[in-house]
Amino acid sequence: MLHGRERELAVVEETLSRVRDGNGAALAIVGEPGTGRTALLEHMLGRAAASFRTLGTSGFEQETALAYAGLHKLLWPVSERIGGLPPAQAAALAPVAGEDAAPPAGPFLVGTAVHRLLTDATAGGPVLCWVDDAHLLDRVSLEALAFAARRPGDRPLAMLLTAGPEAPAVSDSLCGVPSLRLGPLGDRAARAMLDDLLGAEPGTDLAADLIDLAAGNPLALSELAAALTPDQLAGVAPPPVALPVHSRLRALHRRRYGALPPDARRVVLLAACDERLELRTLARAAARAGGDARALETARRSGLIRVDGETVETTDPLVRSSLYADASLTERLAAHRALAAVLDQDRLRQSRHRAASAGEPDARLCEELACEAAAARRSGRHADAAPAWRQAAALTADAGGRAVRLLAAATDSWLAGRTRTARSLLRAARPYARSDELRGLSGLLYGQIELRDGAPASAVQILVDAADRLAGTHRTRAVLALMFAAEAGCVAGDHRQYRRIGERAAAIGRDGARTPVTELMLAHLDGMAATFGGRHEEAIGPLRRVLKLAESLDGCAMKSWASLAAFALGEDRKARDLATMAVNRARLRGTAALLPWALSTLALTQMVLGEFSAATAVSLEGLRAARACGQENGAADHLAMLTLLAAVQGDRETARTRAKSVTETAKRRGLTRPAAFAAWALGCLDLAEDRPEEGAARLRALAGTRPADLFTGVLATPDLVEAAVRCGDREGTEAALAAFDRWARSSAGPARAALAERCRALLAEDDAAAEEHFTEALRLHRQGGSAFELARTEFMYGRRLRRSRRPRAARGHLRDARQLFEHCGAALWAERAQAELRAAGEPAEPGARRRTDDLTPHQQEIARLVADGATNREIAARLVLSPRTVDHHLRNIFVRLGVRSRVELVHLFR
Structure with missing residues (x-):
């Protein structure tokens, strides 16, 4: 089974499908040794056997100097056709037929002869011409086959070539042939392959070490697995540090x-x-x-x-x-x-090389390295500091000192975004960390890693245990461990833990003097515990204290926590500004591990403010940053936000594709919050598509079963009320609205109050009461808030007016709603507003052609990438979509703009 090559298999299958349809196609599969070029080719040959005649050869280093050697083996099965070629071409291929060519033919003549012979061979049906290790072909054969591959034509001829990237002559020869580069396997695919190779699931630590050493190379992984000793498999011997000698x-x-x-x-x-x-x-x-x-x-x-x-x-x-x-x-x-x-x-690197040339522990060299590593950390050069700490640990004789330096190496590796390396260093430190203090420090880091790239439910226990161990010696770090434990509980869906964890933190904070950082964390835990418990009035004081303390404190974490406090207080613009500061701090200080977290907070605040284009760009950056750091949980958070953003704008295909991916990851890792965001997104999509029954069922599960969940249940309440009213089933809406209303009344900003008024308007039995609530909601929306939510309130007001037989009054609100929806890029909502306008007696807008700024932000981004020359596959990789979804969007863009081709689209953007 080919693990982790689904995209590559799809590309090759797409190439073969074009040939089955009667067109020529070629593809060069390029990859480093051991990346699976041959395995991919053999897999596709097996799938093509029923519908293709195959002609193939492999390059051999021993025959590289023998002209025509590759063509001789490849074309021998059809050599009887050579005589039917034009005389000059037949003479050019005389060596293939076992005859002498005098004088030797030029490259052009040999290339045209090979191309003619291969296309003639398709007379009996599709032909698959394959070449493995094309970089080991002789020059004549390589150039002739590349010549043919650049001219696929309209005959059912497929050409698949594999090659290594190391020889410049080969890349020059294959220039112009569509290529597919095989990169390293991802961690999940590598782990699945390792399970297959060993016939049983290896220990987590051993698997992580092997995956790290193999660097995503399938052959390396198989060779490492085959060479493992029983002691290594049992975990009593250290893992390998290099490929086996016989590799x-x-x-x-x-x-x-x-x-x-x-x-x-x-x-x-x-x-x-x-x-x-x-x-x-x-x-x-x-x-x-x-x-x-x-x-x-x-x-x-x-x-x-x-x-x-x-x-x-x-x-x-x-x-x-x-x-x-x-x-x-x-x-x-x-x-x-x-x-x-x-x-x-470069003092740091000089010290590292001096240490590497030392044959035994050296206290002076060790201290020198540690000093340089600490200086690198202070300047934000975490990637440089980590290996220096590791070398210092190797030169340290006592166990405690070695543990301290290994933990320092793990911390800097983590902050530099090297999650696997940090895990490996923590495992290395484990035997030497014998005191409660060192175990607590180790648990603090391990818990953070587990929160971002593991099971959040496990992270809670790890971090609480770390806090207990650190409470006597490192109070600030103990409270920090509880901060992350509370967040882990939130991600895992257990918000009730906030209060219990906050009480533990307060007990730790009562002993001894408090620093401003400790004060901020304790206030944050206190305020958020009250918020998640629905005690919003009680939360105001502690959350205000968080904002006050954050003014004089710097750092990504301080600003992120302050942003969440402002968000809970309903101060959305302040929350966005603080989140922006947090992102900037993470970038400036080189803390790559914190960047995905900071970006997720920023995207949340932008989404609530209706800044959908900005939030999408931020979450795409956060998704890439999380994956680069090896933080799969962080990637799931951003993908969930992208799902919600696509849904509220009515982007059906994108929302459903992303929701499926989020749900799979969330189920595997126990990520309740991303799963809830995905469910909320699908509920929003149901509303945009005018399917309120389905939307109500999804949203009732969020707002009904977890009313204290600020980030999903409470935020989704206005959508639930709308869905329930539209489908005539209001069960549970009063309780959900009461929870939302408590939050809205405690909020400093008008945005939450506007949504609460809209909900009351929807639930109102008589038109006079509904009009009063709608009017107040619109007033509050205009004081400050999301343009998208204002548009939805205008739409619902206009809709109710029309159904109350007041079409003239309805048209103004529906017209405003349509314009605002178009401004926000909410295409489906704009279409629904236009449909309501028509029902209210508004004539359709004249002119079929739409301007490019009428596209949704997502469509505009795709259109701009097309205009810049990107292929569907490149756009899909950049925007985390499937090529099929990009194709679907592109067809809609063509219809909306009234164009028929990519060329016309390019002209519109010039």
């Missing part, structure tokens, strides 16, 4: 390295000793080691290193670990000493 991948890298001249080998080993070297540093170190920096080009052509601007690095982590493991101790020490000698302007 094919390691042998490949070893052969490449061994084939290089001595100077080039020195250059490669220097690059393997440092993650990223500047060209100038490499040149000086190579000269000091007795080498010649001019050997860099020879080393680069080997595919073992790459030059990126002014820096040099190994092509992937497996190359680095393999070459470093194969180098002798003498070679490694010499390389580290050479680098230490020339890095006089």
